[in-house]
Amino acid sequence: MSNKNILVLGAGVSGLTTALKLLESGHKVTIWSKDPAGESPATSFNAYAFWLPVKSDQDLRVERWANETYAAFEQLARNTSSGVVMRKVFELKVSQEEPWYGQKLPFFRHAAPNEVTNQYKDAHILDSAPVIDPVVYLPWLRSKVAAYGAIFAQKEVSSLSECPAEFELIVNCTALGARQLLGDQELYPARLQVLKLKHNGFDQVVFDSEGPNKLCCVVPQSDYIKVGAVYDERNESMEVDDEVTAGILDRVTKMIPGFKADPQDVLSVTRCLRPKRAATRVEPEKLADGRWVVHNYGHNDTGYIISFGVAAEVAGYAVTLQ
Template sequence: MIVVVGCGVAGLSCAVRLAEAGHAVEIWAASLPPRTTSNVAAAFWYPYQAQPRARVLGWARVSYQRFGPLAGRPETGVTTHRLYDLYHEPVERPWWADAVPEYSRLRPGERPAGFADGFVFPSLVIDTRVYLPYLVRRFGRAGGRIVERRLHGLAPALERTPLVFNCSGLGARTLASDPEVYPIRGQLVHVDDPGVRGILLDEHGADGLAYAVPRGDHCVLGGTADPRDDDPSPRPEDTAGIVERCARLDPRLARAPRRAELVGLRPGRTTVRVEAEVRGSACIVHDYGHGGAGVTLSWGCAEEAIALARPYLHPVPRRRPA
């Protein structure tokens, strides 16, 4: 038996891979979809402010490759969109560009007014309202079991099994006694989609982050990234700022009817932690601290976490042909 702590995108990705490989797996979590931080995420493929770069590049590339075959299947919530990465001054090609199959510089007429440079590449939008239930169904079909349980440490999981995957996100501050974990408050605004041409992103604006992510009949606007701010309530001034910044990406967004305002607390850390911790004959594999890149790194981190656990994984008997 393997216990995965956490039922957001990191925990579900690990659990699905393990269960589909034939292992007996339980997920233990205090919050299940749709009540996870992952459910709030705008969730488009982009390695947003994650470190260390060398490892992030590999994780992001693997995730891109895993999401690709899921795109266009309604039951997954994954769709392909071109991402317009916009800048206020000329820039060099980003460090992560090799993770995607195409990456080209925008010509002047292809950029919104006020932007001096930009790139375009094929990205993916992962609608977590659909995608997380899809992962839950995959996990269940593979024989996995989900237990709604609040933990105050990892000892109860280690009493159940010698192999635990800690995918507890912000909860790792307590469960893993990790003082490096801190909340990053992110606010989003959902509006009717006026026909945005793709994912529009301005990560480096002087007055804050701006992105517009099309999701069918509506558009997710962001955002904020306030470190060590754990206020879960939407703030009117943040909503106004988000809409104002996004209107520079597409002026029609200023008038788009608003549907919802949401806040999520991302699990921040100086570096993403994917690491095996040996405790006697037991092993805890940590997979947390992804900040705003949790979905983008999910499959890559899951695969590395499982590779780290391999010495503790019992061989799965091959099924005989019927």
């Protein structure tokens, strides 16, 4: 196998996981990102970051990527410093139906009658799914990547042709940044508002995707509980809205009776943007100078869910592309 000198653009969950896989395969990796390392990028840092089964009719690889990623996170959950734990995940439902993955996942079950309130008819429950705390996991991942010898720099690239010739392969993990970088018109932002609450002891992920508290989502981490959302497409204002905050607090207490979420429990409020695209773009493209770029962006709400599977796919391209 020929080891390459590779430039990864982007240091969110996609860029860092891809860098890790490339380093594990023996490549030399440099990572450039527009945002400063530390508290950014906003999208990966503010995600709920839990695992759900996903598939896509547009790209049959997605289901496999998710399954591979489940296995990787399940391993990482054994390492207490990684920020990954396994928790119960409840998707509250207003009807009884079998999800597409019902027969595929041994850790899936429907709710028992005493597990849902009378607002709901059922819950799709994953008894053990990875929940990742981005505040712990991303720095952990970055230090793992650094320990393998990756070189980090804060640099914004405005054209792929700017990437110096010493890099034999470029991997594009720029998420929404690909709009400017490539002019990809299929990408657009979906804006969410999320709150961090003081911990109240609640320890399960619960979300309502269709019912009376639609889009409300609760994700406990070890030091705080993340609650959202409100979903708003093609709006990039990062200004937080106090009425939205009040609405989220109201819905979460309706969704989970007895859940303590008072205004004084709010530690922070953030707006963040998901990179929306009809299909995640994971494919190689030949540049005018004969080099290859492998695109890995447009992950919507699955950036964590498929991160390790996609990264392994990109590492495969790094071997085969000449």
